[in-house]
Amino acid sequence: MSNQPLQTLGEFLIDKQDDFQYSTGEFSRLLSAIRLASKVVNREVNKAGIVDITGAAGNQNIQGEEQQKLDVIANEIFITALSQREVVCGIASEENDDFIDIKCGENGHLSKYVVLIDPLDGSSNIDVNVSVGTIFSIYRRVTEPGTPVQLEDFLQKGINQIAAGYVIYGSSTMIVYTTGNGVNGFTLDPSLGTYYLSHPNMTFPTSGKIYSINEGNYIKFPQGVKNYLKYCQMEEGDRPYTSRYIGSLVADFHRNMLKGGIYIYPSYSQAPNGKLRLLYECNPMAFLAEQAGGKATDGFRRILEIEPTELHQRIPFFCGSINMVEKAEEFMRIDSVK
Ligand SMILES: O=P(O)(O)OC[C@H]1O[C@](O)(COP(=O)(O)O)[C@@H](O)[C@@H]1O
Numbered sequence: 001m002s003n004q005p006l007q008t009l010g011e012f013l014i015d016k017q018d019d020f021q022y023s024t025g026e027f028s029r030l031l032s033a034i035r036l037a038s039k040v041v042n043r044e045v046n047k048a049g050i051v052d053i054t055g056a057a058g059n060q061n062i063q064g065e066e067q068q069k070l071d072v073i074a075n076e077i078f079i080t081a082l083s084q085r086e087v088v089c090g091i092a093s094e095e096n097d098d099f100i101d102i103k104c105g106e107n108g109h110l111s112k113y114v115v116l117i118d119p120l121d122g123s124s125n126i127d128v129n130v131s132v133g134t135i136f137s138i139y140r141r142v143t144e145p146g147t148p149v150q151l152e153d154f155l156q157k158g159i160n161q162i163a164a165g166y167v168i169y170g171s172s173t174m175i176v177y178t179t180g181n182g183v184n185g186f187t188l189d190p191s192l193g194t195y196y197l198s199h200p201n202m203t204f205p206t207s208g209k210i211y212s213i214n215e216g217n218y219i220k221f222p223q224g225v226k227n228y229l230k231y232c233q234m235e236e237g238d239r240p241y242t243s244r245y246i247g248s249l250v251a252d253f254h255r256n257m258l259k260g261g262i263y264i265y266p267s268y269s270q271a272p273n274g275k276l277r278l279l280y281e282c283n284p285m286a287f288l289a290e291q292a293g294g295k296a297t298d299g300f301r302r303i304l305e306i307e308p309t310e311l312h313q314r315i316p317f318f319c320g321s322i323n324m325v326e327k328a329e330e331f332m333r334i335d336s337v338k
């Protein structure tokens with residue numbers, strides 16, 4: 001570690017202001033709302049078990065998934081932080097059936113940004129003290145400024161994102177984000193409540209030896225995925241690869257970006273479009289992956305160019321080191337022409 005004083009996230013935003021293709025002030029306030037919310041969620045995550053916020057909340061979200069108490073708490077924290085600071089005119093969340101219109105400023109909807117969010121990713125890991133995360137995706141609205149937001153403000157292709165990122169609540173808490181000028185990671189010093197630039201210019205190694213997939217569903221996978229897994233496990237060249245699956249997309253992605261690897265959540269019989277949601281999981285992670293020199297597809301198509309049709313639509317997800325994703329796509333193509 002150099003003895004250079006680490007730059008804070010706030011200083012980084014000021015230094016990078018000429019990189020932004022939009023007004024820095026608004027973006028800084030938007031990111032500081034996310035920063036604030038992440039610190040509050042981090043505090044909640046760290047006291048889970050002391051205060052009864054683990055376990056099921058007793059209801060289901062629109063996806064038919066059992067909401068965990070921390071899913072609901074994190075959702076309320078992020079929505080409150082983003083609404084109160086009047087930095088967005090609309091929010092769509094995994095935990096809300098419909099998008100939320102944020103009427104800010106006496107003249108209506110002053111902000112031109114909408115945010116899509118997975119407030120707590122990796123919910124199944126909350127009760128067992130394993131890393132979880134938050135994922136966010138930011139767009140400029142496409143409908144008339146000053147009017148209520150509409151569904152089309154959220155159903156934008158991933159290539160239109162102006163920023164995306166995640167928070168990982170792990171052995172340390174980090175914010176990793178991109179505004180289209182590379183990927184940078186900031187680690188929270190909890191004693192000071194300050195994020196410091198700890199991982200400048202994060203990049204995916206072009207190859208890797210780690211594959212992340214829930215092999216419990218193996219027998220239901222498409223043949224192309226089965227053939228790729230066999231390829232990973234064969235004794236040949238730099239193989240067999242290592243299987244690592246945390247069960248939190250953010251944590252598996254973060255490890256793969258640092259060490260090289262591929263994350264796959266494919267379609268299978270009970271989930272013809274896979275499990276992950278396009279708008280607030282796959283698009284932001286795909287933007288980060290590409291900005292870090294990696295790749296993200298549905299096995300065939302670039303994630304960022306997929307035309308969304310529904311707020312909570314799911315999509316198969318292959319993401320990580322470019323050589324590994326392209327090898328997996330090769331097996332998917334061979335299987336698809338049979
Ligand atoms: O338990 P499974 O089916 O392997 O799914 C694990 C995947 O589901 C997720 O938990 C879905 O995200 P949520 O927890 O936000 O619903 C991912 O983080 C993770 O990669």
Ligand SMILES: [Mg+2]
Nearest residue numbers: 118121122281
């Ligand atoms: Mg998730």
Ligand SMILES: [Mg+2]
Nearest residue numbers: 094118120121
């Ligand atoms: Mg979630």
